[in-house]
Amino acid sequence: MRPERDLAPAEARQADPTATSRRGFLRIAGLAGVSLSLVSAARRAEADIGFFAKDLPDDKLTAMFRTILRIRWHERTMADKMLSDPDYRGYNHFYAGQEAVAAGACAALRNEGPFEQIDLVYSTHRPTGHAIAKGVDLKKMCAENDFRATGLNGGYGAQMHLSDPAVGFIGADGMIGPGPVLATGSAFAIRARGSDQVVVFFGGDGTYATPHFHSALNNARLLDLPFIYVLENNLYHQYAHYSFSCPHTDIAEAARAYGIPARVVDGQDVFQVYNAMHEAVERARAGGGPGFIEAKTYRYYNHWGAPGAKVGELGAFGYDPLAISSFRPERELRSWMQRDPVDIARATLIDWGVLDAARAEAIEAEVRAEVAEAFAWAARQPLCNPEDGLRHVFAEGTVIARQFG
Ligand SMILES: Cc1ncc(C[n+]2csc(CCOP(=O)(O)OP(=O)(O)O)c2C)c(N)n1
Numbered sequence: 001m002r003p004e005r006d007l008a009p010a011e012a013r014q015a016d017p018t019a020t021s022r023r024g025f026l027r028i029a030g031l032a033g034v035s036l037s038l039v040s041a042a043r044r045a046e047a048d049i050g051f052f053a054k055d056l057p058d059d060k061l062t063a064m065f066r067t068i069l070r071i072r073w074h075e076r077t078m079a080d081k082m083l084s085d086p087d088y089r090g091y092n093h094f095y096a097g098q099e100a101v102a103a104g105a106c107a108a109l110r111n112e113g114p115f116e117q118i119d120l121v122y123s124t125h126r127p128t129g130h131a132i133a134k135g136v137d138l139k140k141m142c143a144e145n146d147f148r149a150t151g152l153n154g155g156y157g158a159q160m161h162l163s164d165p166a167v168g169f170i171g172a173d174g175m176i177g178p179g180p181v182l183a184t185g186s187a188f189a190i191r192a193r194g195s196d197q198v199v200v201f202f203g204g205d206g207t208y209a210t211p212h213f214h215s216a217l218n219n220a221r222l223l224d225l226p227f228i229y230v231l232e233n234n235l236y237h238q239y240a241h242y243s244f245s246c247p248h249t250d251i252a253e254a255a256r257a258y259g260i261p262a263r264v265v266d267g268q269d270v271f272q273v274y275n276a277m278h279e280a281v282e283r284a285r286a287g288g289g290p291g292f293i294e295a296k297t298y299r300y301y302n303h304w305g306a307p308g309a310k311v312g313e314l315g316a317f318g319y320d321p322l323a324i325s326s327f328r329p330e331r332e333l334r335s336w337m338q339r340d341p342v343d344i345a346r347a348t349l350i351d352w353g354v355l356d357a358a359r360a361e362a363i364e365a366e367v368r369a370e371v372a373e374a375f376a377w378a379a380r381q382p383l384c385n386p387e388d389g390l391r392h393v394f395a396e397g398t399v400i401a402r403q404f405g
Contacts, residue, residue: 061349065270065355079301103129103133109200138374176237178212273295
């Protein structure tokens, strides 16, 4: 039996004592709504999605746990490097806290095989978790993030432009908006070719207020594309609560308005994410059109970089009314950390008899060693050549426009 878990961070339901302004009030109202919706949405999800994860073999379930850990230790190691190693060039929009979304969603995809058969993922400015879950080479990703010539993209792209088509990770994208339009175009091409691949776009709550969100969903439904929008609602876009730009408590409501089947899931529980994703992938692959999954989640670090973080510690804290790191109450962060995706996955697998505590600990030690080795390998690689930076930006040679050729 799965353990009964407290699905909502209790403190998130309490009023923020520092907030007296109208904006503060709106934020409290939004938080309260989100927490309540988290409870009801999670229960609804387990009740009617179908519980596909329970039928998976042990090694597949364990692989999801391992993916979460790989993302987590990549994040923590990178944060430590940024804070303590003056020779490290890498930067990150940290994904820690959201690991279960990438791990659960990508576990339901086809990730191995020829490019014409694997499922495709379009990512965001916060891509490292999606990349790891889709199966990019960890060493080459670490090298890319540190601008090394042997990195995934020759060291010219770094974190916000990671891409590895070999595993269907079409790539990160620093622009908020266009991603789902590109992904629906890709889904259109796939359907035109008669392939049964599906295309997934990961986007944040901040994508709701862009025209691309609505255009992509409209076209996906209109053309019944094999397209799945995984919306990671981590409550904030950059430094603003999503209630400032979205009238819905569940952004999934907007997808339903376009006629797209939409689920709201607890994004801290990898198996709930997997269940919803499995359902959407099966439907899209069979020609049943698009799907939308809103995963309620939270990020443990600041929007960008590691301000407020300390070496060896998870998360970024500190309340300074004048600093940009004060965009959210510290107690809110701490209450979300009590429902950590690593802890939830581990506890569930132990409860199901898939792992015991010793095996879970051994897996974590293996992952930590693997991540440490990836960063050490990357640090030994040659740097990319800054003079070549523009080489891959413009077409070289003569280009003849088709209509004149
Ligand atoms: C077109 C565009 N406008 C503004 C920005 C600056 N920007 C970077 S991240 C971000 C908010 C993203 O929020 P969300 O999609 O919720 O993702 P999160 O950062 O919360 O994971 C903004 C506005 C941008 N990258 N692109």
